[in-house]
Amino acid sequence: MNFELSDEQKDIQKAAAEFAQGEFDSDLALELDQAGQFPETIWKKACGLGFIGLHYPEEFGGQGLGLLENVLVIEAFCRVDSGIGSSLSTVDLGSEVILKFGSHEQKKRLLIPLTKGEKRLSIAFAETEDGKDFTSISTFAEMREGEFIIQGKKRFVLNGPLANAFIMLCRELKEGWITLVVEREKDGLEVLPIEKMGLKMIPFADLNLNGVRVSQTNRVGSDGDGMMHVNYCHQALGVRSAAQALGVAQGAYDRAIQYAKQREQFGKKLSQFQVIQHKLADMAANIEVCRLLTYKCATEYDQGRSDLRSLSIAQLEVGRRLIGVVDEALQIFGGYGYIAEQTIEHYFRDAWAIAVELGTEEDLKDSIADRVLGSEAIRK
């Protein structure tokens, strides 16, 4: 057991915090949130400094670090701004599939541009509101004259309108589940943006695929691997969402502490009221739990021993604590917390968007129960 970050990890944490404090202007954050615009300039700068994809091997543009280091950067970014931080944290969704299962050529072609700020990648797995429901997937890829022809639709693709390519789950008649890299500019691919309540800088999109042609070189892995890719990807994304949650909770708490020390009512600072002190104490305790669980899962991932039980527990606990912390922070701000000029207002909306990403209480408990009871006890 070692609960201390290494010096290198602390340096990364510090560098990410300094970058975010220097670049994530709070007025700009409000503006981008309201307009639903991606922070293009900040993203390019973050890439220039090596923050995006630092967990990729050096030959593919990264620094050969792990998911834990990625988590430290995401946490530091989301702490300074939930919207900008989350935007920079989700420009390479699905990169883990390429890293783990892609060919050398695919890694070079797809990962390097992500680290340079030239391309954005997203995942297109689900076809309903439930990101993990694959029972009704109707997107088919048919091999014809050496190419895959894709027909179907995908729903709620995060970052959909901004991504240059999608890691897409399809069904192939003979081979079963396969994953294909589908580039944005393909004929027959229609991207329909969806406006959402939180994380407005990175909207959803529905994708319609009507005879989209994809070359065989864009096929990741081999026959029938698709579902394994999806599951592997969700492990990394679960940890990354937890890191967003951790940063957002920490950022809301920072602001609440600062406000409580400065705001006076009844001739006292808010921080002098026991009820407010206890709210802040509760928040600190919740954040501590979030941090330990998130770092633990990142470490397990890096050591190649990810475990769905551990991850589901982390997602469940981090999700509800995130909401608890941000909600209390808003309450401490009182009327100001409800006003859009105050950062905490979009922290609230963004926190709920991240909570949805982490998964519902019911699904996560199903997943934990599956593992603690064993499927035999569950399905008799």
Place this chain on the structure above:
Amino acid sequence: MFFELDEERRNFQKRVRAIYEKEVSPLVDEYERKETFPIQLYPVLGAKRLLCFRCPKEYDGPELDKISECISNEEIHRICAGIGVSFMVHGGLATDPILRFGSEELKQRYLKPAARGEKIGAFALTEPNAGSDATGIRTAAVKQGEGYRINGSKTFITNGGICDFVTVAAYTDPTKRGIGINLFVVNKEDPGFSVMKKLRKLGQHSADTAELAFDDCYVPQERMLGGKEGGGLEQLEETLKSGRITYGARSTGMAQATFEAILAYVQKSQRRGEPVKRSQAIRFVLAEMAMSIEAMRYMTYRGAWLFDQGIASMKDASIVKLFTTESIQRIVQKAFTIQKNLGLMMENPAQRFLRDARGLKIPEGTSEIHHMVIARDLGL
């Protein structure tokens, strides 16, 4: 003990529901999106005598009781909380003090047009530095000739930007903390009155909320309520009680709308090849929602009944407000998350319910203030 609405009130409920569904429902999406209030509703509802419910017939009001006011508030908040809050403030905080303490001339001049929907009222107590602690306001009314000069600023004022008159609290004697306050009626045309800015909010987008400035704003003596200096906060006591009970109706209506929507979703949706309603966890959540709404509604109507009997205490009112505004939070949160990504979509009212309901725990006494009131009443 009699737990049924009588026939007259049941008919009233049917009537207001039909009117709100016809007149208000079609405007919700447009005005929520525009973040403006549909002022055209004032004359429409005024003509039907659905504003200022407790205003006597001699001032063109319907002269109904608190229970009827709650019925109406429940119904309009079932349609839209942003639109509902405007009428709640207009018929409550803005005009109630005039009804109770205004001279005959003021009643003729303000209540009549308010009840007919020809003039819109607002109420201004909260200031940038005085929220929970109303005695900490700094707005001053200095005697000058036959009137007072008012200086100060007010914030989070519902109807602030659309009002024709505003009932304002100001110190006539700042040396008497809490006691030296008076209420004045200011017209929007009065020189020195201005709307500083419109405030954008997390929720209740269709409600107009503004920051107001009073800059040497001259108000003649006869527009001071009560006719003698001091005692303004005491004058507000019954009005605040009444408002807090109305919060029970607001919360119940919003919870009801949320519940109807999630019940319909759960009834019709399939997930992973199974009807959602087969999930025991989700069935329990819906059962709990039904239970909470029942408790919220009965608590509200009991509070209204006590008020009508003239025996509602501040504690009774606080209990209604605290219980109902807290209970609704879990309802909107669960209704939102159960729908996963669908819940996040701007076109889905689930996210509006979540944002709107969050606003209930702050105005007219935060949850913390109501805990304080109740504890004080317990003799602690």
